[in-house]
Amino acid sequence: MSTHIKRRRFLKQVAASSIAVAGATAAGKWMGGSGEATACVRPPGSLSEEEFLATCIRCGRCGDACPNQCIQPFTEEVALTHAVEPGAAQRNTPVIFPRQQACMLCNDVESDHLLCTEACPTGALQKTVKQVDIIIEEVDMGLAEVDEQLCYSYNGASCGICVRACPFEGKALTAGMWEKPIIDESYCVGCGLCERACVRFPQAIRVVPKA
Template identity: 45%
Template structure:
């Protein structure tokens, strides 16, 4: 499943935007590509898009979570001059208001789903126990209603290729399709894969 997540590249791909980003169409209309968000980012996770993503995205901010994830400091939202990034406070409430994307786990690549305890993604999560919980053998269970899509789990994943990836909020069609596919999966026979149920019973 996750192999397809990395397949959409270059032109036409959906980008992971900084926290507070408006819906993509509004974001592109309001962002003036000033680069202030990237300049103030203390984690240097925000970079500016080049021509590889198409002229409409040129100079706009993006995050490559695998390389450097968002730490939810909200500094970028404080300096945006056009409200393309909604101003958010660096508080627990502010973190929970973020919706950058949604994390998806590939059981085929995950150490814990293979019966080898890992759990590094859970320990990297800024909202442990809410956005992510653990099943048997520390299998990660992502809760879509609470995951903010910061990408800290993806950056922390020790597997190559990574067993967990963020699908940007702008790619809602893909998010919906993956969630629907997940809901339709039957419970796996292996005891360490019982955590793959997500929020809803698979057959609901």
């Protein structure tokens, strides 16, 4: 009798453990196996995409902290409006869609650091001091790129809205002849305020996320 119960319990234990292990492995396969990572703009101070996906625990605290509400969780619902799809490992990671809301680098907020980088509990967003020179040096969300086919200033109508929107006006974005935007790669941090401001649709100036 007692051997019978022991065997039953042993079988139960084996069954339960194997279900758990199989479930975890399947979940892991599903997370890492399917879907390429989509290029997207990460909040300021983020690690490289690969390291970011490994470090971020998807807690959403950077989104809470953002005074501009530009950081959103990368869910299917959010991504749908921007015609992209999160990769399997990117689900719920913080993402910025500059067209919808761009990073204003905590301008006009009384703080020593960029608030999202201060909120991050894991270091996926590196704590960044809020000073112009440090931001230019350390923040790299992407790089603005002008589509000369679309840009009004390249097509005979001077516009220059993106230049006015740039937080480093005269450095990252300068106005050339007929307000043509000229991007200085060494200054552009990829905040996306130019993309946000662009009056052309689809946007003539866009932030290309860092690799």
